[in-house]
Each structure stands twice: as C-alpha cells, then as structure tokens.
Amino acid sequence: MKGRLKDISGEVFVVLGTILVALAFFMVFTWGDKAVMMTEITVIKKIDNSSAGNSDYRIISESGEEFTVRNAESQGFYAASKVFRMLEVGRTYQVLVTGRRIPLFSIKRNIIEAIPSQ
CATH class of the missing domain: 1.20.5 (Single alpha-helices involved in coiled-coils or other helix-helix interfaces)
Structure with a gap:
C-alpha cells in the first residue's frame, strides 16, 4: 500500500x-x-551575432536595456537584417517593439521597426 x-x-x-x-x-x-508598443531609444552599441551562427542581432540603448532584432514570424516580420543595418550608434529612434522583458529567462524585447527621431 x-x-x-x-x-x-x-x-x-x-x-x-x-x-x-x-x-x-x-x-x-x-x-x-x-505586447507591441512604440518607444524611443538611443543606440549606444550594436552587436552582430549572425557570424556566430545565431539568427539575431542585439542593440543596447542609452537606458541600458538590451533589445534583440530578429525575424518575428508571428508578427509577419522578416527584415531583421535590414532594420539592424539601418540603426546607427549615437542616433535616437522611435522603435516598434514586441514582446516583454523577462530578466529571469534572459528574454529581451524585439525591435521590428525603427524610425529616426527628428
């Protein structure tokens, strides 16, 4: 028993x-x-992980938050490399981000569109 x-x-x-x-x-x-929202960031560093076999890029903003730039099939977004190339260090952008920041799982918000701020 x-x-x-x-x-x-x-x-x-x-x-x-x-x-x-x-x-x-x-x-x-x-x-x-x-979770899709528009936010303003100033790019201070760009990290290209594509050469290491990863399929994403990383952007570090002035606030210290790290974003990814990768294709988001659920959003119909397949132009990650184009957005990454467009972002320039030192410039400020209005970015459309998807996802939520969950530090426990090292999950970062994903940039799917960027528009230079005036």
Missing part, C-alpha cells in the same frame, strides 16, 4: 511538472508577442 502511494505521488509530480513547463513555454512564446 505504501509503495503504491509513493508511485502515485511520483506520477502526479511528473504530470504537474509537465503542465507547469508547458504553461511557461506558452506564456513566453505567445503572450510576449502580443
């Missing part, structure tokens, strides 16, 4: 753990893409 109860509690733990992980992935990959 005790052994069977121990087996059941282990199975429940595995099922609940699986559900929790699935929910976390769902929130990270769908909930974040729906």
Whole structure:
C-alpha cells in the first residue's frame, strides 16, 4: 500500500511538472508577442551575432536595456537584417517593439521597426 502511494505521488509530480513547463513555454512564446508598443531609444552599441551562427542581432540603448532584432514570424516580420543595418550608434529612434522583458529567462524585447527621431 505504501509503495503504491509513493508511485502515485511520483506520477502526479511528473504530470504537474509537465503542465507547469508547458504553461511557461506558452506564456513566453505567445503572450510576449502580443505586447507591441512604440518607444524611443538611443543606440549606444550594436552587436552582430549572425557570424556566430545565431539568427539575431542585439542593440543596447542609452537606458541600458538590451533589445534583440530578429525575424518575428508571428508578427509577419522578416527584415531583421535590414532594420539592424539601418540603426546607427549615437542616433535616437522611435522603435516598434514586441514582446516583454523577462530578466529571469534572459528574454529581451524585439525591435521590428525603427524610425529616426527628428
């Protein structure tokens, strides 16, 4: 009886753990893409990760926040390299970003459009 109860509690733990992980992935990959907003940034550094085999670029703003510039299929955005090339260090831009900043998972907001500020 005790052994069977121990087996059941282990199975429940595995099922609940699986559900929790699935929910976390769902929130990270769908909930974040729906957060689209316009913000102003001044670019202080550009990092090109494409040569390292990664498919994204990084932008560090004057406020210290790090953004990614990568294709966002859920937004219909496939011009990450074009946006990255357009951004210049020292210039200020109005940028359209998607996603949410979640430091615990090292998730950064994604720039999908940039317009130079006057």
